Amino acid sequence: MVTISLTQLQDQLGSDLQSDGGGRPTRRDLTGVHISELTDPTPYLGGGELLLTTGIPLAGTDEHVRRYVRRLVDHGVSALGLGLGAGTDHVPPHLAAACREAGLALLIVPDGTPFLQVSRAYWDIVGRTEQADFAANLGLQTSLARAATRPGAAASVVKVLAEALGGWAAYLPADGTPESLWPTTESRVLPKLREETARLNLAGTHAAATFPLLGTDVVEYSIVSGRRTAGFLAVGAGRALRPADRQLMLTGCMLLSITAQQDWEMRRANAILGGTASTLLLHGYVDAARLAAAELGLPPVTDRVRVLAVTGEQVDLLSTEELADAVAAMATREDAAELRQSIRRSSLRCIFDGLSYVVLDVPHVAPDVAGGAAASAKTVKLEHPAPVPRRLPGVAPDRLGAAMSGPVLPSQVSGIVVEVGRACRRAAPGQLVQTENVLDPLADSWVEALKGYTRADLVDTVRCYLGHRGQWETTARDLQLHRNSLRHRIEIASRLIDADLDDPDVAANLWLALRGVTTQPVQPA
Numbered sequence: 001m002v003t004i005s006l007t008q009l010q011d012q013l014g015s016d017l018q019s020d021g022g023g024r025p026t027r028r029d030l031t032g033v034h035i036s037e038l039t040d041p042t043p044y045l046g047g048g049e050l051l052l053t054t055g056i057p058l059a060g061t062d063e064h065v066r067r068y069v070r071r072l073v074d075h076g077v078s079a080l081g082l083g084l085g086a087g088t089d090h091v092p093p094h095l096a097a098a099c100r101e102a103g104l105a106l107l108i109v110p111d112g113t114p115f116l117q118v119s120r121a122y123w124d125i126v127g128r129t130e131q132a133d134f135a136a137n138l139g140l141q142t143s144l145a146r147a148a149t150r151p152g153a154a155a156s157v158v159k160v161l162a163e164a165l166g167g168w169a170a171y172l173p174a175d176g177t178p179e180s181l182w183p184t185t186e187s188r189v190l191p192k193l194r195e196e197t198a199r200l201n202l203a204g205t206h207a208a209a210t211f212p213l214l215g216t217d218v219v220e221y222s223i224v225s226g227r228r229t230a231g232f233l234a235v236g237a238g239r240a241l242r243p244a245d246r247q248l249m250l251t252g253c254m255l256l257s258i259t260a261q262q263d264w265e266m267r268r269a270n271a272i273l274g275g276t277a278s279t280l281l282l283h284g285y286v287d288a289a290r291l292a293a294a295e296l297g298l299p300p301v302t303d304r305v306r307v308l309a310v311t312g313e314q315v316d317l318l319s320t321e322e323l324a325d326a327v328a329a330m331a332t333r334e335d336a337a338e339l340r341q342s343i344r345r346s347s348l349r350c351i352f353d354g355l356s357y358v359v360l361d362v363p364h365v366a367p368d369v370a371g372g373a374a375a376s377a378k379t380v381k382l383e384h385p386a387p388v389p390r391r392l393p394g395v396a397p398d399r400l401g402a403a404m405s406g407p408v409l410p411s412q413v414s415g416i417v418v419e420v421g422r423a424c425r426r427a428a429p430g431q432l433v434q435t436e437n438v439l440d441p442l443a444d445s446w447v448e449a450l451k452g453y454t455r456a457d458l459v460d461t462v463r464c465y466l467g468h469r470g471q472w473e474t475t476a477r478d479l480q481l482h483r484n485s486l487r488h489r490i491e492i493a494s495r496l497i498d499a500d501l502d503d504p505d506v507a508a509n510l511w512l513a514l515r516g517v518t519t520q521p522v523q524p525a
Contacts, residue, residue, distance in 0.1 A: 004030050004125050006050065006079055006105065012121045016113040017081065020091055020099070020106040028078045028105060033122045035115050040071060047076030050107070050122070052115045055088035062094040069098040080104055081118065085111030144251055153259040154231075155180040161252050165245055166238030167216070171223075171256065172197060173231040175321040189214060189236065196220075197232050219249065223256045230260030267319065270347060274298060278348035278359050282307075284414030298347045304362035304407040307417060308343070309355045309424035312400035316351055320344060323358070327402050330432035355421050362407045401427035405435050411444055415512040443513035446497040453496060459514065461489045462501065466511045470502055 006028040010017050031048030034041070037056040045051070051072060058065055072080060080099065082091060091108065099106040109118060143164075147156035154171045159182040162169035168186040170193060172179050179190055192213055197220065200209050208221045216236040223230045233253055237245065273296040280289035281301065290301050310327060318326065324343035328336040348359035403423035405416050420435055427433045450458040461479060465486070468474045476483045490501060499506045 004122060006030055006107075008125055009050070009118075009122055010107075012125055013113075013118065016110060017118060017121075018108045018110070020082075020096055020108055030078055030122065033119045035119075039068065042071055042075040042077075045075055045077060048078050050079045050081055050118070051077050052081040052083060052109065052118060054083045054086040055092075058082075058088075058092060058095055062098075065092070065094050066098045066101075069095075069102045069104055073102045073104050078105065079107055081107045081109050083109040083113075083115060144248070144255055147255075152180075154256060155182070157252050157255055157259075158182050158233075161233075161235060161249065164248060165235060165241070167236045169233070169235045171231055171233055174229045175231075175319070176325060177321065186236075189216075193218070193220075193234055197234075219246075221249065221253045223253055223260060225257045225261040225264070228264075230257065264319075270298075271320070271349060274347040275350040277301075278350040278357065279352065281348065281359055281410060281413050282350070282352050282357060282417050284411075286410045286413075289410070293348075299345075299361075301348070301359075301410050302361040303409070305410055305413065306342075306360040306362055306407060307405040307413055307420050308358040308360055308402065309404075309417075309420045310358070310400055310402045311355050311424050311427070312429070315356045315400060318356075320346070320349065320358075323349075323356070326400055327432065330400070330402060330430060352417070353421055355424055357417070357421075359413065360404075399429050401425070401429055401431055401433075403427055403433040403435060409444060411447075412513065415514075442497075442499075443509040446499070446510055447513050449496040450493060453492065456489055456492070458489060458493050458496070461486070462493050462510065463514045465490060465501065466507050466514070470507075 009030065010019070029048060030050050031046060032050075033052065034045060034049045035052045036044065037053055038044075039057045041051065041057075057068055069080070082088065082095070084090070089111075091106070096106060098104075109115065143160050144157060147153065147160045150156045154173075158169045158171050158180045162182040168181065168183060168189065170179055170181045170186075170190065172194065181187060181190065196211055196213065196218075200211075200220070208219065210217060210219050212218070213236065218234055218236045219241070220232055220234040222232055233249070233256060235249055277289045277292040277296065277298055280286075280292055286301070293299070293301055308327065310323065315323070321344060324340045327343060328340035331339045342360045343358055346358050346360050350357055401424060403420050403426075405420050408416060416435075423433045423435050447459070450462060461481075464478055465475045468478065472483050472486060476486045479486065481489075494501055497506075497510075501507060501510070
């Protein structure tokens with residue numbers, strides 16, 4: 001509802017509405033102009049009016065006038081206007097005294113000025129104000145729409161709302177990612193706001209709630225897109241809210257919902273692109289994976305990575321954020337935060353052999369850490385299960401199993417993926433199995449040395465030899481080679497890598513490093 005001040009009305013009317021005794025009255029808000037000659041007009045008043053009378057109710061004793069004024073004040077009337085010329089030519093002194101004692105503003109409508117002129121002036125101001133408010137609200141709606149198109153749309157929408165309402169606004173994503181708050185100096189409200197949001201349990205509903213928070217009345221809306229809760233918009237206005245303000249907040253909710261839907265669509269598209277690059281990497285096509293990541297605009301594959309495998313019902317339907325929360329809940333308290341962020345950063349995720357795999361970057365690793373396969377594994381119990389902030393029905397951390405390798409080179413991923421998958425399948429629900437790396441760091445250089453020999457296919461020769469556990473006859477028959485030719489090639493291979501292929505440690509490491517390595521046609525020896 002539009003509020004007009006008594007000062008605005010007097011400015012509009014000039015000499016047609018004067019304060020008793022001259023001067024300007026204290027600023028008072030008016031809800032309307034009402035005319036009544038009743039001794040008790042209060043049953044027909046709502047409070048806040050300018051009451052106009054020709055003086056008929058004021059006939060009587062001083063006590064009668066004081067009671068009349070007191071009734072008006074008690075009912076919340078803002079001002080009393082006395083019209084002169086219709087039986088009353090001047091302001092009765094006892095009326096002026098009663099108004100001063102009760103704090104009621106007394107105004108004079110001069111002889112010859114009809115009350116209709118006062119009423120019409122009031123509604124003229126209301127019309128202009130409503131038009132101005134409409135224009136201002138339209139401008140704010142436009143500002144909100146523009147904010148939703150900028151990078152960091154949620155933060156931009158929050159800022160526009162906070163500034164428009166003269167208070168603070170916050171957006172709390174349901175996936176646990178950082179909140180957007182404006183102004184940032186109001187960060188003290190965030191802990192209490194999170195608690196109140198969790199208590200109200202607005203997730204999954206198109207609902208709103210109002211509650212007190214640190215001396216401010218807060219309005220909070222759930223932001224739902226489709227059937228999923230994207231987050232919560234909370235506003236602590238610096239003044240009483242008008243209908244236009246609530247409409248502005250609803251517009252903000254709608255824009256945040258659209259932004260969330262667009263974000264999810266973008267994530268799904270990126271997941272498809274990331275799946276392409278990660279599938280190449282898991283199959284050993286490292287160069288192709290790097291090229292695909294670059295062409296698709298994905299972050300580059302780092303020099304060291306970890307391989308994470310996750311199994312469980314509907315695990316393929318989890319978003320990366322949901323998967324990060326679920327796996328982090330299985331980790332030790334010290335590792336949970338870092339693991340959660342590492343999973344969220346990754347764009348390399350795919351379904352391989354029935355499991356959900358994520359390739360995680362390792363930005364910092366100790367120099368003595370070697371990549372490799374899972375020769376042994378240790379189990380980490382679910383020490384502090386926590387609910388995933390935003391998840392699909394029926395999916396919880398204690399229904400998933402996971403395994404993660406230590407840091408490895410990208411070229412070693414294909415050699416360890418099977419073992420990580422086996423460890424994942426052996427993991428009990430709610431357990432994260434961490435595999436220990438035992439592959440010799442020289443294994444990759446051995447593979448490169450074998451691939452660099454151009455006179456014979458030493459890669460397939462050694463791979464077949466190791467696969468048949470050093471059995472000359474079986475290997476020669478499989479390769480369709482004479483046994484002496486095979487012996488010659490194995491001798492060359494041993495010299496190139498400067499290691500004995502019959503050494504169990506060398507054989508195990510080289511066998512794992514050769515898995516997934518493709519060969520090119522070479523000139524026969």
